[in-house]
Amino acid sequence: MQRRAHPGPREGAFVAPPALTTVRARTLFTPLDTGGRADTVTRRLAQAIRLGLLLDGERLPAESQLAGQLGVSTVTLREALATLRTMGLVETRRGRGGGSFVRAPDDPGRLERPLRLLSLHELTDIGDHRTAIAGTAARLAAERALPADVTTLREHAERLRGAAALTERRRADARLHIEIAATAQSPRLTREEMDLWSEIGDLVWLPMESMDVAPAARDHDLLIDAIEARAPERAREIAERHVAVETARLLDLRLSLHRG
Amino acid sequence: MTQPPTAPPPTTQPPTAPPPEAGGPAGPGGEHLLAGITALIERVLASVTEVAEAMTAVAAAARAGRRPLRRGDLAALRPLVRQVLARHRGFAAGAGVVLAPDALADAPRCIDWWWADQGIGRLEVDLDPASAEFYDYTTTEWYREPARTGQPCIAGPYVDYICTHKYTFTVSVPVVDDGRFMGVAGADILAGEVERMLLPGLSTLARASGRAVVVSGNGRVIASGTARILPGTVLRPPGPVPRPAGPGAAAGPLPWRLLSGPALPRAVTSPAGLATGGEK
Numbered sequence: 001m002q003r004r005a006h007p008g009p010r011e012g013a014f015v016a017p018p019a020l021t022t023v024r025a026r027t028l029f030t031p032l033d034t035g036g037r038a039d040t041v042t043r044r045l046a047q048a049i050r051l052g053l054l055l056d057g058e059r060l061p062a063e064s065q066l067a068g069q070l071g072v073s074t075v076t077l078r079e080a081l082a083t084l085r086t087m088g089l090v091e092t093r094r095g096r097g098g099g100s101f102v103r104a105p106d107d108p109g110r111l112e113r114p115l116r117l118l119s120l121h122e123l124t125d126i127g128d129h130r131t132a133i134a135g136t137a138a139r140l141a142a143e144r145a146l147p148a149d150v151t152t153l154r155e156h157a158e159r160l161r162g163a164a165a166l167t168e169r170r171r172a173d174a175r176l177h178i179e180i181a182a183t184a185q186s187p188r189l190t191r192e193e194m195d196l197w198s199e200i201g202d203l204v205w206l207p208m209e210s211m212d213v214a215p216a217a218r219d220h221d222l223l224i225d226a227i228e229a230r231a232p233e234r235a236r237e238i239a240e241r242h243v244a245v246e247t248a249r250l251l252d253l254r255l256s257l258h259r260g
Numbered sequence: 261m262t263q264p265p266t267a268p269p270p271t272t273q274p275p276t277a278p279p280p281e282a283g284g285p286a287g288p289g290g291e292h293l294l295a296g297i298t299a300l301i302e303r304v305l306a307s308v309t310e311v312a313e314a315m316t317a318v319a320a321a322a323r324a325g326r327r328p329l330r331r332g333d334l335a336a337l338r339p340l341v342r343q344v345l346a347r348h349r350g351f352a353a354g355a356g357v358v359l360a361p362d363a364l365a366d367a368p369r370c371i372d373w374w375w376a377d378q379g380i381g382r383l384e385v386d387l388d389p390a391s392a393e394f395y396d397y398t399t400t401e402w403y404r405e406p407a408r409t410g411q412p413c414i415a416g417p418y419v420d421y422i423c424t425h426k427y428t429f430t431v432s433v434p435v436v437d438d439g440r441f442m443g444v445a446g447a448d449i450l451a452g453e454v455e456r457m458l459l460p461g462l463s464t465l466a467r468a469s470g471r472a473v474v475v476s477g478n479g480r481v482i483a484s485g486t487a488r489i490l491p492g493t494v495l496r497p498p499g500p501v502p503r504p505a506g507p508g509a510a511a512g513p514l515p516w517r518l519l520s521g522p523a524l525p526r527a528v529t530s531p532a533g534l535a536t537g538g539e540k
Contacts, residue, residue, distance in 0.1 A: 144494055146478050148401065155399070182419035185480075185492030187427055190419045 037072050041080035043198070044070075046114075049089050049104050056104040060090070063100075088113060114202055115254055123254055126200055127247030131240050133192045134177060138223060138239035140184035142232040149183045150228045157220045161213060169213065170201045176220060180239075183227070204246055206253060216242070293461035294474070297454060298514055304352055304431050304447050305412060307344040312433040312445035314340050315357050319437035328365030334372045344447065345376040352376075353424040354383065354448035357435065358397055360407070363442045371397060375423050375448075383423050395422060402430035406444045410434055414514060417451040417482060417492070427451035427492070451482070455491060458483040470522040477515030485520075495519070 048054045060066055067077040081100055084090035092100045118126075141149070156179050160172035174197035181190040205211055219242040226235035314337050322329040337357060344355050356373030364370050373383040385395040397403050401415035416429035432446035458474055465472035466485025473484040479495050489495070 144480075144492060146480065146494060148478075152399065178421060182421060185417070185419060185427070187419050187421075187425065190421050191425070194421065 038076050038079035038083070041070055041072055041077060042083045045080060045084055046087060046089055047202075049084075049102055054102045054104070056102055058102045060100040060102065087117065112206060112253070112257060115206065115250070116257055118254065120251060120254060123247065123250050126196075127243060127250075130196055130200075130243045130247070133181070133189055133196060134243050135236045135240040137177075137181040137184045137186070137189045137193065138227065139232040139236040140186060140189070141180050142227045142230055142235035144185050145183050145227050145230075150224065153179055153183065153224045153227065157217065157224060160220065161217045163213070166205055169205045169211075170197075173197075173204060173216070174201050180223070180227070203250055206250075215245075219245075293458070293465065293518055294514070294516065297457045300351065300457070301414065301431065301449065301514060304348055304449060305433070307347060307352075308355070308431050308433045308445050308447050309412070311337060311340055311344060311355065311357060312435045315435045315442065315445055316437050319363075319435070319442050323438060329363065330366045331364055331370055334370070337372070338374070341372075341374050342380060345374060345380060348447070349376065351449060351453050352447040353426070353428070353450050355446065356383070357443060357445045358403060359443040360441055361398065369397075371395075373423060385422060400430075402432040402446055403444055406432050406434035407441055410436070410441075414516075417454075417476065417480060420448060424448050424450065429454065451491070455483040459485070461485075465520050469520045472518070472520035474516050474518050477517075482516060 045054070054060075061069065063074050063077055063081075067074045070077065072080075081090055081092065085092060089103055090100050091103050092098070145153075153176065156172065156176040160169060160176060163169040163172045174193075177197065178190060178193045181193040184190075219238060223235060223238045223242065226238055315334075318333050318336055319329055322333060334357065341355050341357075345352060354373060354375040356371070358373065359367075359370040361369050367387075369387040369389075371383065371385060371387065374380055375383055388394060389396070398407075401418075402413060405411075405413035405415065412431065412433045414429055414431050417427050418429075420426060420428035420430075428451055429449040430446050431449060432444040434444055435442040462472045462474065462483055462485030464485070471484075471486050471489060473486075473489050473495070474482045475495055476482055481489055481491050481493050481495060483491055
């Protein structure tokens with residue numbers, strides 16, 4: 001999802017960039033640009049359900065109304081609803097009292113559902129992609145950082161350390177990695193990190209109950225130390241190892257879902 | 261991307277003076293090379309100053325009327341901000357005002373910023389400090405510097421993933437009412453446009469003298485006439501970055517420097533061949 005241009009001056013018609021998407025209904029209902037937006041609508045609704053903005057059993061507004069609120073056509077919305085049904089996040093009942101209903105039973109495995117949708121190969125592939133982006137971003141950041149950039153990175157690392165809730169952690173983590181790519185002075189790598197985190201950010205901190213923030217925080221400190229020391233290769237190695245550890249953990253978790 | 265209507269033709273101003281003999285600030289040729297971009301940025305600065313003055317007037321009016329300044333009062337500035345964006349279309353990609361914490365009675369923080377590409381839209385960011393995605397603009401260079409010095413500032417280049425999504429400079433001017441710092445007015449300038457204006461002169465100079473780069477105040481390369489030193493990298497000479505002595509290569513109010521000649525600080529040491537070694 002990215003900032004979109006609108007045909008004319010229009011207050012408030014702004015779609016937040018990925019990973020910075022505000023977890024609020026107002027963002028949920030920020031009009032989207034038209035055309036081919038089903039994926040974005042799906043992601044937005046799925047996130048709203050996972051974050052509890054839309055509650056289990058809640059009836060979604062009528063299709064035309066919801067499509068209007070999201071600023072998409074009913075065709076696009078139907079496409080998104082079909083995907084959400086496949087994901088088990090929405091149920092559609094026919095007839096009197098029918099409509100689309102949110103399905104978000106308060107079971108502990110609920111957050112792991114998106115992980116079930118990914119094959120081991122897909123998870124590996126995401127890991128490879130992240131390694132390429134995060135490793136290069138770290139190396140270039142170490143070459144190009146100014147002291148003020150390092151200060152900013154430390155602030156974001158600190159924010160993650162203090163984050164208790166899942167959404168808070170995921171956002172702080174995403175923000176730190178996006179800042180590293182920005183420190184690399186690369187709009188493209190920054191965009192890649194934003195896209196990657198909007199795609200996999202939900203997964204990195206699963207399962208929340210057993211996740212300790214300390215190991216990741218330690219990795220981040222080492223990484224920022226390397227950036228500050230202008231040690232590009234060390235920064236790259238630390239970033240790649242960090243992604244490898246997270247990917248391995250997700251692969252284990254994915255396999256355990258099968259055993260369960 | 262269209263050339264802003266106000267842009268002087270940069271390509272018609274190659275350096276006229278002989279290239280400087282060795283390293284450090286370029287000679288009088290630098291003035292010409294930076295003249296076009298300086299004039300253009302000064303025009304943006306003048307526009308931003310207009311917005312800052314309008315903001316001051318809004319704050320002063322509220323003060324005179326003994327009523328608190330509110331978010332709604334900022335609406336009065338928007339026609340001017342739109343005008344500014346139209347005036348610098350293709351060069352300035354965003355503009356607006358950003359309020360100091362507690363400058364408004366009904367919002368602890370406020371950013372009234374507008375971006376332009378095909379249309380004009382409002383930038384929306386999370387300003388709740390309790391939120392994990394909180395955008396703390398008070399830590400940005402373009403806010404902090406005018407707040408600290410009371411002077412206009414040109415921040416960057418930096419990757420602006422909040423508004424323009426591009427490599428960007430931000431010109432900002434402090435807004436002061438009755439001695440109180442109220443925030444800043446500013447505009448985002450696309451780094452690609454700046455480079456485009458500088459490149460013809462720089463490449464000519466580099467052909468003559470080996471290397472020619474324009475660096476920001478903190479040593480970041482803005483534009484270069486040679487592929488051996490690239491924009492975005494940091495020039496880290498062994499010792500302080502040479503400052504232009506006398507009228508030399510200083511770009512007027514811009515804290516940018518034109519450096520040229522074979523003895524330029526080496527910017528290429530890493531295996532990737534892009535960045536620099538040594539302490540700045």
